[in-house]
Amino acid sequence: MTKSDDLDGKVGVVTGGGKGIGKAIAKGLAENGVKVVVCSRTKAELDQVAREIKENDGEATPVVTDLTDSDQINGLVDATVEAYGRIDILVNNAARSFLRPLIDLREDGWDKIFNTNCKAVFLLSRAVAKIMGKQGGGRIVNITTIGAVRGGAGMGVYHASKAALSMLTKCMAVEWAPLQINVNAVGPGLTKTAFSQPIWDNPDMERMITARIPKGRLAEPEEIVGAVLFLCSNQSSFITGESIYVDGGSLAHS
Numbered sequence: 001m002t003k004s005d006d007l008d009g010k011v012g013v014v015t016g017g018g019k020g021i022g023k024a025i026a027k028g029l030a031e032n033g034v035k036v037v038v039c040s041r042t043k044a045e046l047d048q049v050a051r052e053i054k055e056n057d058g059e060a061t062p063v064v065t066d067l068t069d070s071d072q073i074n075g076l077v078d079a080t081v082e083a084y085g086r087i088d089i090l091v092n093n094a095a096r097s098f099l100r101p102l103i104d105l106r107e108d109g110w111d112k113i114f115n116t117n118c119k120a121v122f123l124l125s126r127a128v129a130k131i132m133g134k135q136g137g138g139r140i141v142n143i144t145t146i147g148a149v150r151g152g153a154g155m156g157v158y159h160a161s162k163a164a165l166s167m168l169t170k171c172m173a174v175e176w177a178p179l180q181i182n183v184n185a186v187g188p189g190l191t192k193t194a195f196s197q198p199i200w201d202n203p204d205m206e207r208m209i210t211a212r213i214p215k216g217r218l219a220e221p222e223e224i225v226g227a228v229l230f231l232c233s234n235q236s237s238f239i240t241g242e243s244i245y246v247d248g249g250s251l252a253h254s
Contacts, residue, residue, distance in 0.1 A: 031058065187247070
């Protein structure tokens with residue numbers, strides 16, 4: 001996607017920004033002039049992302065945050081406002097999953113997935129929406145997955161949590177439209193990240209998966225960024241409550 005001048009000077013928060021898709025999104029926003037606050041639980045990863053952004057003449061602030069802790073969520077919001085005075089963009093990218101059959105998943109495993117993938121998104125988005133509403137608007141982009149609309153084995157609770165996130169996206173969009181806050185989602189297909197490595201690192205499994213993708217390969221993290229930038233820009237000013245799937249044609253081929 002070409003650079004969008006209307007993003008220049010905006011302030012954005014990216015969760016799970018230390019690696020993978022979150023890192024790619026943080027760097028993509030920064031390249032378009034957004035002052036980016038990156039958060040995750042791992043300081044070393046965040047510091048590296050912030051360093052790479054600054055080396056490319058961007059602006060970034062790392063904030064270590066455990067999104068399952070509501071006090072730390074509030075601390076992230078406060079740190080962003082303290083550093084930059086406002087929040088224009090929130091990208092809820094952080095997620096958790098286990099590659100495990102439903103019959104073997106423990107109760108605390110269910111809770112860990114839903115607490116990160118749904119509850120944390122709700123709490124952080126609500127806190128940010130209160131600020132955006134006072135500012136006159138903003139953009140929230142939730143990162144879901146094609147698994148939100150298609151069942152699968154081994155990651156059933158992850159899929160269920162992302163399906164819940166898709167509906168939460170719609171509900172937030174409806175309630176917060178009067179505040180001029182657009183809420184949308186981007187759903188990647190299987191992407192080559194550390195998060196999904198247990199799947200694509202198995203050659204036989206990767207061949208089986210890519211055989212079902214019309215483009216014939218997995219996505220790279222950078223290929224998810226364009227849809228996010230579009231939904232954060234003025235080009236999408238009348239789009240809210242929608243999901244864009246970046247999946248190489250996977251859902252079309254279902």
